Each structure stands twice: as structure tokens, then as C-alpha cells.
Amino acid sequence: MxxxxxxxxxxxxRHWLEISGFVVVCFVWAWQESHPLAFEWLHQxxxxxxxxxxxxILVTLRLxxxxxMVGDREFWPTRPYRWPRLMAAxxxxxxxxLNLPLLCAQIYLLHHAKIPVTSTLIPxxxxxxxxFLLLLTFPVAVLASITASIVQWVITVVGLILAIxxxxxxPWDKLPNGLSGxxxxxxxxxxxxxxxxxxxxxxxxxxxxxxxxARWLLGLSLLSIPLCIxxxxxxxxxxxxxxxxxxxxxxxLTIADSGSGKWELRPSPVGGPPEIAFTVVDRAFDSDSVIxxxxxxxxxxxxxxxxxxKWKNQTTTLTHAWPDFEISAVVPEEIAxxxxxGNTNVKVDVAFETFHLDxxxxxxxxGNQFLVPGVGRCEWEDYRSRVLSVDGVSIxxxxxxxxxxxPPIWVTEIDSAGDxxxxxxxxxxxxxxxxxxxxxxxxxxxxxxxxxxxxxDFNLSxxxxxxxxxxxxxxxDSRNASFCRGTRFTIRTGRPVESLRAPFDLxxxxxxxxxxxxxxxxxxx
Amino acid sequence: xxxxxxxxxxxxxxxxxxxxxLNLQVAEGSVYALMGPNGAGKSTLIKLLMNLMAPxxxxxxxxxxxxxxxxxAKLQSIGYVSENQKLPDWMTVEAFLAYWRPFYxxxxxxxxxxxxxxxxxxxxxxxxxxSRGMRMKAALASALAFHxxxxxxxxxxxxxxxxxxDDLMAGLLELAGETTVLLSSHDLAEIDSFASHVGYIDRGxxxxxxxxxxxxxxxxxxxxxxxxxxxxxxxxxxxWLQATFDGPKACWTEIEFDPSASIARAASLLGPVTxxxxxxxxxxxxxxxxxxxxxxxxxxxAR
Numbered sequence: 160m161x162x163x164x165x166x167x168x169x170x171x172x173r174h175w176l177e178i179s180g181f182v183v184v185c186f187v188w189a190w191q192e193s194h195p196l197a198f199e200w201l202h203q204x205x206x207x208x209x210x211x212x213x214x215x216i217l218v219t220l221r222l223x224x225x226x227x228m229v230g231d232r233e234f235w236p237t238r239p240y241r242w243p244r245l246m247a248a249x250x251x252x253x254x255x256x257l258n259l260p261l262l263c264a265q266i267y268l269l270h271h272a273k274i275p276v277t278s279t280l281i282p283x284x285x286x287x288x289x290x291f292l293l294l295l296t297f298p299v300a301v302l303a304s305i306t307a308s309i310v311q312w313v314i315t316v317v318g319l320i321l322a323i324x325x326x327x328x329x330p331w332d333k334l335p336n337g338l339s340g341x342x343x344x345x346x347x348x349x350x351x352x353x354x355x356x357x358x359x360x361x362x363x364x365x366x367x368x369x370x371x372x373a374r375w376l377l378g379l380s381l382l383s384i385p386l387c388i389x390x391x392x393x394x395x396x397x398x399x400x401x402x403x404x405x406x407x408x409x410x411x412l413t414i415a416d417s418g419s420g421k422w423e424l425r426p427s428p429v430g431g432p433p434e435i436a437f438t439v440v441d442r443a444f445d446s447d448s449v450i451x452x453x454x455x456x457x458x459x460x461x462x463x464x465x466x467x468x469k470w471k472n473q474t475t476t477l478t479h480a481w482p483d484f485e486i487s488a489v490v491p492e493e494i495a496x497x498x499x500x501g502n503t504n505v506k507v508d509v510a511f512e513t514f515h516l517d518x519x520x521x522x523x524x525x526g527n528q529f530l531v532p533g534v535g536r537c538e539w540e541d542y543r544s545r546v547l548s549v550d551g552v553s554i555x556x557x558x559x560x561x562x563x564x565x566p567p568i569w570v571t572e573i574d575s576a577g578d579x580x581x582x583x584x585x586x587x588x589x590x591x592x593x594x595x596x597x598x599x600x601x602x603x604x605x606x607x608x609x610x611x612x613x614x615x616d617f618n619l620s621x622x623x624x625x626x627x628x629x630x631x632x633x634x635x636d637s638r639n640a641s642f643c644r645g646t647r648f649t650i651r652t653g654r655p656v657e658s659l660r661a662p663f664d665l666x667x668x669x670x671x672x673x674x675x676x677x678x679x680x681x682x683x684x
Numbered sequence: 685x686x687x688x689x690x691x692x693x694x695x696x697x698x699x700x701x702x703x704x705x706l707n708l709q710v711a712e713g714s715v716y717a718l719m720g721p722n723g724a725g726k727s728t729l730i731k732l733l734m735n736l737m738a739p740x741x742x743x744x745x746x747x748x749x750x751x752x753x754x755x756x757a758k759l760q761s762i763g764y765v766s767e768n769q770k771l772p773d774w775m776t777v778e779a780f781l782a783y784w785r786p787f788y789x790x791x792x793x794x795x796x797x798x799x800x801x802x803x804x805x806x807x808x809x810x811x812x813x814x815s816r817g818m819r820m821k822a823a824l825a826s827a828l829a830f831h832x833x834x835x836x837x838x839x840x841x842x843x844x845x846x847x848x849x850d851d852l853m854a855g856l857l858e859l860a861g862e863t864t865v866l867l868s869s870h871d872l873a874e875i876d877s878f879a880s881h882v883g884y885i886d887r888g889x890x891x892x893x894x895x896x897x898x899x900x901x902x903x904x905x906x907x908x909x910x911x912x913x914x915x916x917x918x919x920x921x922x923x924w925l926q927a928t929f930d931g932p933k934a935c936w937t938e939i940e941f942d943p944s945a946s947i948a949r950a951a952s953l954l955g956p957v958t959x960x961x962x963x964x965x966x967x968x969x970x971x972x973x974x975x976x977x978x979x980x981x982x983x984x985x986a987r
Binding site for chain 2 (some may be wrong): 161162169173220227231232233236237238239240241242366367368369
């Protein structure tokens with residue numbers, strides 16, 4: 160331990176200028192984040208966050224390359240350094256010089272956002288530091304360990320960026336669509352290859368400083384990126400991301416019948432193959448669940464023929480209020496003709512994620528501030544609190560913040576009885592029995608969101624009333640519910656339960672609906 | 685026991701063999717001078733010994749430790765100084781020496797103080813502000829202050845003025861007996877005075893490796909005088925290098941000098957001659973070997 164501190168002190172003495180620069184910029188950034196209206200020109204240009212990022216990299220580079228692991232002219236490899244102690248000293252220096260100031264800045268930002276930094280937040284803040292260490296410091300340090308100088312490091316990074324650009328220029332869109340779950344699994348596979356290889360490279364360099372094999376190993380591991388892109392659309396990865404249900408299927412789909420028919424044949428506007436579309440309804444919906452459909456594929460069959468589409472990546476949210484969604488597939492002319500003749504059986508494979516909602520909690524928004532349980536807290540911005548919506552689009556009139564991350568899912572429900580928004584002149588109140596439901600998803604599956612600012616902003620946004628109420632002024636639009644001071648609503652947060660792929664035999668496709676061409680007016684909606 | 689031992693040590697850089705199947709033994713307590721022209725492979729050999737490079741094949745042992753395992757605590761008894769080393773220039777001499785102190789359990793603070801005094805090192809001066817000679821002195825002080833069992837010096841004297849060289853040599857001489865020293869240098873005159881063993885390396889091959897006394901005995905510049913004009917023999921014996929013939933006089937460097945055998949060989953090849961053998965300095969030995977190798981290379985190239 161004594162030796163670790165001995166090396167650490169040497170590093171602090173040597174790099175005090177860069178470290179001090181980082182600490183100053185870190186606190187300027189925190190101040191700027193908490194005072195968005197001050198130094199607006201600086202804020203708009205994003206100079207401080209860029210500077211913070213650059214200094215983070217610079218300090219990491221200087222600390223790691225302080226004992227350069229490349230070349231045969233270095234002094235230190237001929238001295239009795241014990242590499243685990245050297246490595247521990249470097250990790251300690253990085254945590255002390257980078258993570259500690261950031262942690263202090265984050266505590267300040269939480270405090271400024273009036274979010275108490277209680278013991279429940281500490282693990283999250285520490286996980287966030289770990290994420291910065293793993294996702295930012297670690298890759299920079301690995302590249303620093305196989306390069307001899309900052310210039311060489313920059314050249315390597317530029318080379319990597321060019322390689323990524325070259326990779327992106329490959330027509331990946333020719334591959335079958337990958338569903339989001341498959342992409343997640345492929346990303347984890349890539350992460351599972353890259354992180355251990357990078358760790359090995361770093362350990363190898365600290366222990367043996369033989370840059371040539373380390374560079375080769377790292378270079379080869381980068382091939383895992385195109386490999387993962389290729390993997391993401393394979394049936395194997397799709398099968399891992401969306402396994403078939405073990406017990407009962409949480410969905411029960413049937414084709415919705417509008418009365419005038421069940422399906423529609425839409426000609427292509429550009430003269431390509433037509434599209435067959437129909438709506439399916441989940442009849443087994445549980446009010447404690449939300450289903451997010453990630454994609455599907457369709458299979459049409461008739462006597463002596465059979466056709467199956469590729470997987471289509473399409474995200475749709477289903478709740479007990481909206482249990483239906485449209486399925487469409489571009490089909491060859493010949494198949495469209497066969498389907499039109501009738502007697503067509505249809506099967507769909509749906510990939511989806513289920514969420515379980517916790518019990519509803521009532522929220523009263525009468526006060527200047529109010530808590531949104533499980534999400535965060537909101538504060539009315541008085542000067543806006545009267546403006547509820549403009550042309551039916553609700554605007555944020557509250558300023559809401561959440562610590563570290565937003566929940567994976569949260570659902571707000573306003574009952575017409577709880578509506579407290581002032582009515583526009585001549586507008587009738589919302590009749591009883593109506594409600595407005597809105598489902599929001601968090602951005603991250605991780606316990607915290609990877610962002611230096613731990614304060615997450617969110618808005619309570621309105622949604623159309625159910626059943627729909629035509630707008631008094633523009634009757635073709637539906638009236639939207641909004642959040643106003645005094646609105647009573649319920650909040651339900653939830654968690655993802657499982658991702659599944661379920662096949663459904665929907666039976667006979669039934670009668671064709673007459674095709675209604677979309678007008679320009681429809682498009683403008 | 686040998687402090688350094690290499691077996692068929694080879695290092696290849698693509699097609700160039702910088703060190704070729706080199707077998708070297710440096711006895712404990714000796715001061716071994718490694719000689720050779722520029723690009724001969726001296727620095728590569730030293731880097732292989734110090735584990736700054738991995739050998740392509742073969743292996744080396746230092747103080748009984750495989751060179752590829754030479755890191756961490758195993759370096760606590762080995763000192764290394766090279767003219768090309770990057771020093772932590774931002775440190776003062778004082779901080780530089782203080783930084784290394786805890787790394788060596790055998791660090792001798794009194795010796796450190798005496799080395800600083802002897803080398804006239806300015807303790808408060810940053811290394812980057814020092815002259816090349818002073819930086820070498822600081823590096824040497826840090827490599828001597830822990831009483832190393834083995835000291836490896838790569839061209840420590842090159843480019844230094846005579847006064848600094850004398851200081852450094854004096855510092856090294858104080859270690860004689862206590863420490864095994866391997867040094868490569870072009871400053872042959874200085875080595876001559878204190879090296880106990882000498883090695884000559886060229887194109888990665890170790891051509892000579894023996895005690896200094898043996899080299900002194902073996903190498904002679906021979907001047908032969910005859911009453912008649914001397915003609916060079918059809919084939920010169922391999923023991924004769926750099927032979928010149930000028931009328932009744934001939935000169936050559938005998939690399940296996942033995943008084944009776946050498947006289948007999950000269951008589952059989954040149955007829956009755958008077959021979960005057962003169963011992964060579966290390967510098968002359970080095971130059972003779974270098975020229976001979978160059979001639980051999982030219983001949984090989986012509987073929």
C-alpha cells in the first residue's frame with residue numbers, strides 16, 4: 160500500500176496542472192448545468208462539456224503514459240516496479256482525479272435540483288462512477304497502454320474512427336432486419352468479447368509491456384463489431400432475445416373486423432409491390448401489464464401455396480386501453496392476387512416485451528411542488544401554468560426532475576373527474592367516464608443512465624381522451640388531456656418482465672376492406 | 685558462477701538478425717566490456733538481457749533469472765543505465781533519487797549522498813535542466829546507490845567530455861569486486877584501464893569473449909624485417925590480419941600470438957626475418973577486428 164501511495168503522490172505532483180484544470184472545468188460544468196440561463200452563449204456551444212470530456216481523456220492519457228508501456232527506451236521498466244501496485248496506483252489516481260470531482264459535482268447537481276442525496280442514491284452514484292470508469296476511462300487507458308504518446312493515441316483514435324466509417328459504409332441494410340432485443344443481445348456479445356480482451360491487453364501491458372502482441376490482440380477483437388452486426392439479425396440471436404413462452408402465452412391475438420372487412424390491400428405509391436395490412440387485437444389484456452411489440456413477421460398460406468415475410472422492426476405499445484395494432488407486409492403481386500381470391504390463412508410471429516405495472520398511486524398537483532412516486536418530483540413554472548396546450552399539443556408547463564434514471568416504464572392516467580385544466584371559451588367540460596392514459600419508457604435498462612449529469616429532466620405530457628372526444632374547434636382532431644395545477648392523476652411505475660416471441664394462428668384472413676387512399680390533409684395530420 | 689549467461693540468443697527484426705545465436709558468459713565480479721562497431725548488436729543484446737525486448741529464440745539468464753522473467757522485485761539487484769534512456773525530466777535530482785529509494789530494500793542513503801557529492805550533482809535542479817553528462821551521472825547514481833549485484837551500462841560514456849568520463853569511471857571503479865559490470869562502449873581507452881573481460885560483437889555475433897589478459901597476450905602487432913624484399917605469401921594465414929608489405933619490411937596483427945609458434949610461422953612463410961612483436965591497446969584490437977570484419981564482408985559481398 161505504501162508503494163501505491165508513493166507512485167500516486169509522484170503522479171499527482173507530476174500532473175497537477177492537468178488535474179487542476181479538470182477539477183476547475185468539472186465545477187464550472189456543474190455550475191453551468193445547474194444555471195442553464197447563465198452564460199447562455201457558452202451553453203449553446205457546448206464548450207464546457209467538450210472541454211470536460213477532452214480533459215478527462217487527457218488526464219487518463221497522461222497518467223497511464225506517465226509510465227509508458229511502449230518502446231525500449233523507457234527508464235521505469237528496468238526498475239523494480241511491481242505491476243499490480245503500479246496498476247493499483249494508476250486506478251487510484253484516475254478515481255481520485257476524475258471520478259471524485261465528478262461525484263462531488265453530481266452531488267451538487269442533485270442538491271441544486273432539490274433531490275436529497277440519501278443513502279438510497281449512493282449506490283446509484285457509485286455505479287455511475289463505475290460506468291464512467293468502464294465506458295470512458297477504461298478504453299482510453301487501454302489505447303494509452305499500447306501507444307507511446309498523445310499524438311500516437313490521437314492517430315490511433317482517428318484510425319479507429321475511419322475504420323468505423325468504412326464499416327458503416329457497408330450496406331448493412333441489405334441484411335434482414337434485426338429486432339431491438341436481438342441488437343441488445345448482439346451488443347452484449349460484443350461487449351462480452353471486447354471488455355475481457357481490453358482488460359487482457361491492459362494487464363498484459365502493465366505486466367509485460369510487449370505492445371506488438373497486445374496491439375494485434377486488440378485489433379483482432381475489433382472484428383467483433385461487424386460480427387455483432389451480422390449476429391444481430393440471425394435466428395440464433397433472435398431466439399436468445401425472444402424465446403418462445405414456456406407456459407401460457409401472455410397475448411391472445413385475433414384479427415379485428417371493422418365491419419367493412421378485415422384487411423386492406425395498399426398499392427405502392429412508387430409502383431413497387433403492394434402491402435397487405437390488417438389490425439390485430441389482444442383479447443387477453445391484463446390491466447397490470449403493458450406489452451411493447453418490437454417486431455413481427457407474417458405468413459400467408461392457401462391451398463397449395465405459402466409465403467412468409469421477413470421480420471419487420473416496428474415498435475408499438477399495447478395497453479388495456481389500446482389493445483390493438485396494425486400488422487402490414489409488403490407482398491409480391493402474385494401473393495397479393497392469391498390473398499385477394501380469399502381462403503387465405505394467416506399466421507403471425509410477434510416479438511414483444513412484457514412489463515408489469517405496480518399499484519397505482521394518486522398524485523395531487525395542487526401545490527407548487529409535488530412528488531411523482533417512483534419517478535421524481537415536479538415544480539410548477541408559474542409563468543406558464545395557465546398555458547395548457549397550443550393547437551391541441553400540450554407543452555411542458557412543469558419542470559420535473561428524477562435522480563439518476565427514469566424508471567423502465569411509467570404510466571400516467573387522468574380521469575375526467577380529476578381534470579383541472581381551465582376550459583377554452585365555449586368548450587364543454589370533459590364528460591364523466593373518460594380517461595387519458597400515457598405510457599412512457601425510460602432510456603436505459605441499467606440501474607443508472609450513463610450521463611455525467613445525474614439529474615434527469617422529464618415532462619408530464621398529455622394524451623387524447625379515451626373514448627375520443629372531438630375537439631370543439633377542429634372536430635377532426637381529438638381533445639387532449641393536459642396536466643394543469645390541481646389535476647389529479649395516478650402514476651404506475653413498472654418493470655420489464657420478459658421478452659418473448661409467440662406464434663399466432665389467426666385463421667382465415669376474411670373479407671377485404673375497400674382501400675381508402677390517404678389525402679394530403681390526412682398526411683398533414 | 686556466471687552473472688550473465690546467454691544460450692543461442694537471437695533477435696530478428698523482420699529479415700535482419702540483430703543478435704545471432706549469441707553465447708555469452710560474464711563471470712560474477714568481472715567488469716565485462718562489450719565492444720563492437722555501430723549497429724553490431726550491442727544495444728539490442730543489452731535490451732534483450734534487460735527484458736526490454738523479447739528474444740526471437742534462445743534465452744538469457746541474469747543472476748540465475750531468465751531474462752524474460754526479469755521484472756518487478758527481481759530487478760532490485762540489477763542496475764541499468766543507457767545513453768538513450770528517457771529519464772523523468774520533470775523531477776529534480778533530489779526527487780529523482782528519493783523516488784527510487786523505497787523501491788530498493790538495499791538502498792544506501794550514505795552512498796547516495798556520497799555519489800551526489802562525488803558527481804557534483806545539484807540536488808534542486810530539474811533533470812531537464814542538466815547537461816547530458818550530468819543526467820548520466822544522476823542516472824548512474826540512482827543505479828549505484830542500492831549496491832547492485834549486476835550493473836549493465838549501455839554506452840554510458842559516449843559523447844561525454846573527459847572530465848565527466850573520469851568522474852563516472854572513478855565511480856564505477858569503486859564498485860570493482862562488489863558488482864558485476866557489463867558495459868558497452870566506444871571509449872576503449874578508458875575501458876582498457878579497468879575492464880577485466882572483453883567481448884567483441886559484430887553483426888550480432890560474438891567474435892571474441894575472454895579475459896583482458898588473454899586478449900593482451902593474444903594480440904600483437906608484428907613487424908618483420910628481412911635483408912631482402914619481402915613478398916606476401918599466396919595465402920595469408922588466418923591468424924594474420926591487416927598485413928602490409930613494403931620492401932624488406934612487413935607488418936601484420938597476429939591474433940593468436942605465441943612467441944615460438946609465431947616466429948616459426950613467419951619464417952616458413954617469409955624466409956629468414958627478424959620479428960618485433962608489440963602489444964596492442966584495446967582500441968587497436970577493436971580497430972583491427974573491425975577492419976578485418978569489414979574486409980571479410982567486402983570479400984563475401986564480392987563473391
